[in-house]
Amino acid sequence: MQLVPISLPGKQSLNRPADGVMGCGVMSSSSPRFLHDLGFAEVEAALQADGVRAHHAKALWRAIQREGALDLAARDFSPPLQRWVAARVGEGREFCLDAPDLVREIHSGDGLTRKFLLRQRDGQETETVLMGYDGRHTACVSSQAGCAMGCVFCATGQMGFARHLRPGEIVAQVLYARRVLMATQAGRRLRNLVLMGMGEPLHNYDAVMHALDIISDVRGIGIGPSRISISTVGVVPGILRLAEEGRPYRLAVSLHGSTEEERSALVPASKKWPLAELIAACREYGRITGKRIFFEWTLIAGKNDSPDTARRLAELLRGIDSHVNLIPLNPTSGFDGRAADPGPGREFQRILLAAGFPCTFRQRRGIDVAAGCGQLKAEKVRRPAQAAEA
Ligand code: SAH
Ligand code: SF4
Numbered sequence: 001m002q003l004v005p006i007s008l009p010g011k012q013s014l015n016r017p018a019d020g021v022m023g024c025g026v027m028s029s030s031s032p033r034f035l036h037d038l039g040f041a042e043v044e045a046a047l048q049a050d051g052v053r054a055h056h057a058k059a060l061w062r063a064i065q066r067e068g069a070l071d072l073a074a075r076d077f078s079p080p081l082q083r084w085v086a087a088r089v090g091e092g093r094e095f096c097l098d099a100p101d102l103v104r105e106i107h108s109g110d111g112l113t114r115k116f117l118l119r120q121r122d123g124q125e126t127e128t129v130l131m132g133y134d135g136r137h138t139a140c141v142s143s144q145a146g147c148a149m150g151c152v153f154c155a156t157g158q159m160g161f162a163r164h165l166r167p168g169e170i171v172a173q174v175l176y177a178r179r180v181l182m183a184t185q186a187g188r189r190l191r192n193l194v195l196m197g198m199g200e201p202l203h204n205y206d207a208v209m210h211a212l213d214i215i216s217d218v219r220g221i222g223i224g225p226s227r228i229s230i231s232t233v234g235v236v237p238g239i240l241r242l243a244e245e246g247r248p249y250r251l252a253v254s255l256h257g258s259t260e261e262e263r264s265a266l267v268p269a270s271k272k273w274p275l276a277e278l279i280a281a282c283r284e285y286g287r288i289t290g291k292r293i294f295f296e297w298t299l300i301a302g303k304n305d306s307p308d309t310a311r312r313l314a315e316l317l318r319g320i321d322s323h324v325n326l327i328p329l330n331p332t333s334g335f336d337g338r339a340a341d342p343g344p345g346r347e348f349q350r351i352l353l354a355a356g357f358p359c360t361f362r363q364r365r366g367i368d369v370a371a372g373c374g375q376l377k378a379e380k381v382r383r384p385a386q387a388a389e390a
Helices: 040-049 054-066 079-088 155-159 167-184 201-216 236-244 260-266 275-289 307-317 342-354 375-382 384-389
Strands: 003-006 014-017 101-107 113-119 125-133 136-140 144-146 161-164 190-195 228-232 250-254 293-299 322-328 359-361
Touching: 040 054, 054 079, 113 167, 113 375, 125 144, 125 167, 125 375, 136 167, 155 375, 161 201, 167 190, 167 201, 190 201, 201 228, 201 236, 228 236, 236 250, 236 275, 250 275, 260 275, 275 293, 275 307, 293 342, 307 322, 307 342, 322 342, 342 359
Parallel strands: 136 190, 190 228, 228 250, 250 293, 293 322, 322 359
Antiparallel strands: 003 014, 101 113, 113 125, 125 136, 144 161
16 A cells, blocks of 8 residues: 555645545544444434434444445445435545455465454554354454563564554454455354454453444344453453453453463563462452353463473362363564473373363464464564565
8 A cells, every 4th residue: 555645734744545435544624433433322323413313323334334345335325324424434524434454364274264464544554363163263353553461472462562453443353354254255154253363452441342342233243242252361450340341252361371480471461460360350250250261371392381380270270160272382583482392282281181171272273374463463574575575
């Protein structure tokens, strides 16, 4: 995409991306609002504010959130809605749509994992993954551009924090994945969503919850709340808030260490929310919600893969309804650790199973496409020449 200088009245010239028909490249005095940020009731309110009856929200919402339309001007809406769209949506108008541009797309060798590097309106790039295994299709989306948590083995952590994503930018990733699924495997539905892309979802709590309200609304994308997983590095206040607010989603907690020392060497956020506090919060979450917690464990040779560590982990989780997901480390340029060998990995799993905890290995699905969190973007930063060709 080219950068086109645009003169704004009364302001100095800015470089903003050129936009398509539904973009808001030339801005009026106020910033545009994004239709993907709006829940159903907010769309109704926006129409009503302009004297359009609320019942027209249904067709508008359907076009945006169910059909994933990117050009509302071409839709066969009722005349009042058509007039509203013509007056309100598009370049220089009050509203526009989130339509991230594809920067790069890669597929795994087996074709079942497709990864997209998407450019947001301000040039920030985030990753979205579409996975299709066992007939189930899952989107993995980002919640932030970069991440402030700095986990040493994670490519996103290594690049630092840029900004939070808006709800619409999260919703638009799901719509993007859905569009690809429909184009490549017509008839298949996107049934599952995981917030395991770039960023820490509970560091961007309000935007993420608003996005999930929109994504799970049956009038739109309609992914069932029990098929949506939020993965957190262990933001204690966020975990407690999820429980207190009765949020219906699944919770995954990335643990990676069985003692404070072991954990904080890998996860600096553990200094802010220590392991003991995190486990207490998980117990409280389980007590309030009665729900199982999924614990993520990236297995790193010599760091957190010993039988003693597995036994300590089993002790820590005692009394919590838990499922442990073991993830072999995906190598990243900023960390010289390596994945646990199969032997110690299997022994780790055996100890947890023997202690009564369901424990499964997450396949490194699509390691050949740099499927680890943040790795596609990191790769582009490292290899700008190749990326520019892509
Ligand atoms: N910030 C959230 C969600 C995004 S990361 C969190 O940390 O949970 C999603 C998962 O990928 C986390 O469990 C994280 O520890 C894991 N992960 C990140 N980089 C990885 C890597 N290089 N190899 C294996 N797992 C990784
Ligand atoms: Fe952030 Fe999660 Fe990566 Fe840690 S693992 S740096 S919390 S994205």
